[in-house]
Amino acid sequence: MKNRPENTYYLGFRVRPPYPSECSWFAEHPEVAGYASEDGCIVINPETKLNPNQIECVCVNEAYRLLMYRWRIVPNISLTSTQIESFRGTSYFDNEDALKQTIIARILANDSSAGKITDEQRGYASCLEQFSEVLAEINLKKK
Numbered sequence: 001m002k003n004r005p006e007n008t009y010y011l012g013f014r015v016r017p018p019y020p021s022e023c024s025w026f027a028e029h030p031e032v033a034g035y036a037s038e039d040g041c042i043v044i045n046p047e048t049k050l051n052p053n054q055i056e057c058v059c060v061n062e063a064y065r066l067l068m069y070r071w072r073i074v075p076n077i078s079l080t081s082t083q084i085e086s087f088r089g090t091s092y093f094d095n096e097d098a099l100k101q102t103i104i105a106r107i108l109a110n111d112s113s114a115g116k117i118t119d120e121q122r123g124y125a126s127c128l129e130q131f132s133e134v135l136a137e138i139n140l141k142k143k
Contacts, residue, residue: 005044005055010063011132012139016041034058036066057109064105064128067135075100077124083115104128 005015016037018026026032026045033055034044042062044055067073074097083103084093092099106114107125114121 005059008059009140010042010059011067012136013063013066014041015059016043018043018046034062036062036069040066040070042066057111061102061105061109061111064108064132065101067132067139068101068105068128070139071135073101073128075104075121075124075128077104077121078118079103080116080118086113086115 006017008015013036022037022043023046026047030045030047032045033048033050034042037043042059044058048055048058050058068075077100079096079099084099087093087099087102092102103114103121104125107117107121108129117125
């Protein structure tokens with residue numbers, strides 16, 4: 001996998017190569033650039049056409065999602081109706097906690113798919129970003 005950040009860490013979470021079953025899944029879902037795996041790693045689609053900077057943003061996004069999952073952090077934020085509607089047809093649409101987590105993670109990864117960000121969301125993201133380094137250090141020590 002060229003230009004991929006495999007075996008690097010983001011917030012204490014390793015980027016690993018996809019397993020054969022994941023490669024098959026990515027082939028069926030080419031629109032997915034990467035994901036936070038059940039084993040607590042970040043996995044990038046081996047066929048993604050994203051450039052290295054975009055892949056970096058995917059890694060940051062997935063790392064924040066894993067961090068929130070690992071520490072059971074559910075952002076205490078409101079979502080706009082536009083944000084909710086933009087996730088219709090995705091696994092996030094019917095899971096408000098996961099949607100809140102992905103909105104905050106996307107804000108921190110500078111991903112425009114977070115939609116129009118509210119001041120409350122921006123403030124929450126800023127607080128999580130400041131606290132994330134401490135959580136990442138703890139996370140690395142537990143491995």
